[in-house]
Amino acid sequence: xxxxxxxxxxxxxxxxxxxxxxxxxxxxxxxxxxxxxxxxxxxxxxxxxxxxxxxxxxxxxxxxxxxxxxxxxxxxxxxxxxxxxxxxxxxxxxxxxxxxxxxxxxxxxxxxxxxxxxxxxxxxxxxxxxxxxxxxxxxxxxxxxxxxxxxxxxxxxxxxxxxxxxxxxxxxxxxxxxxxxxxxxxxxxxxx
Numbered sequence: 001x002x003x004x005x006x007x008x009x010x011x012x013x014x015x016x017x018x019x020x021x022x023x024x025x026x027x028x029x030x031x032x033x034x035x036x037x038x039x040x041x042x043x044x045x046x047x048x049x050x051x052x053x054x055x056x057x058x059x060x061x062x063x064x065x066x067x068x069x070x071x072x073x074x075x076x077x078x079x080x081x082x083x084x085x086x087x088x089x090x091x092x093x094x095x096x097x098x099x100x101x102x103x104x105x106x107x108x109x110x111x112x113x114x115x116x117x118x119x120x121x122x123x124x125x126x127x128x129x130x131x132x133x134x135x136x137x138x139x140x141x142x143x144x145x146x147x148x149x150x151x152x153x154x155x156x157x158x159x160x161x162x163x164x165x166x167x168x169x170x171x172x173x174x175x176x177x178x179x180x181x182x183x184x185x186x187x188x189x190x191x192x
Contacts, residue, residue, distance in 0.1 A: 005133070005146045007089045020135070021078040023127055024106040025071045029166040034070050038062045081118040085125065085137035090149035097151060097177050098131040100158050102165035109160070126157055131172050155179035155186075 008016060024030070045060040092098060107126040110116040116123055125137040134149070134157055149157075155177040162169050162178075175187045 005089060005091055007087055007144060007146055010083075010144075013083070013087075016135075017079050017082045018075070020082050020106070020125075020127055020137075021075045024078055024108075025074055027104050027106070027166070029104045031067060031071070032166075034067050035062075038066075078118065082125075082137065084119070085139060086142045087144050088136045088142065089129070089146045090134050090136060090153065091146060092132045092154060093148045094151065094154075097154050098171065098173055099128045099134050099149075099154060100131075100161050100169050100171040100176055101128045102161050102169040104164050104166045105161065107157075107160050107164055126160065128157070128161065151177055151185050152179060152183055156183065 042060050042062065045054055045057060048054060049057055105128055107124075108116075108118070109124045109126070110120060110122055111124070112122070113120065118125075119139065121139055123139055126134055127137075128134045156179050158176055159178045171190055174191050175189050177185060178188050179185055
């Protein structure tokens with residue numbers, strides 16, 4: 001499979017970058033981060049309007065369409081950030097293992113910082129592409145290309161996808177590879 005897999009050249013990654021930006025922004029967890037502040041402000045304004053006249057109260061109304069427009073406006077900025085990354089595609093070598101996904105599949109991690117963003121030096125991005133492949137992106141220059149993913153890497157990716165899930169993770173097989181805190185590999189049956 002490695003021979004048949006390739007990473008598009010950087011000048012041809014427009015669709016891939018759009019997919020990644022969409023997986024970052026258009027998920028329930030991110031949508032909540034846009035909607036909850038609006039809901040709180042609306043509630044405060046409604047409560048205040050019971051005591052004082054708020055002439056522009058309708059300015060604080062919002063709809064799901066407003067949330068979607070906010071996401072769409074952010075997609076371009078996120079794409080600009082993602083265009084400057086170095087990418088590696090990892091392929092599952094063992095046909096019995098697979099990569100899971102979740103309702104929040106865009107893993108954004110930093111090895112030492114608690115607060116960071118897409119362009120923070122050292123940031124790591126990992127996104128499942130299929131059950132047999134995941135994409136890793138970092139800001140620092142690395143050899144781009146396609147590589148085999150060993151069981152430990154698969155287990156670590158699956159563990160982090162489960163941890164980042166808002167509510168659900170998904171697998172096409174019952175036995176999922178995971179790693180513990182010592183990075184020891186084990187199989188977990190999702191129906192147990």
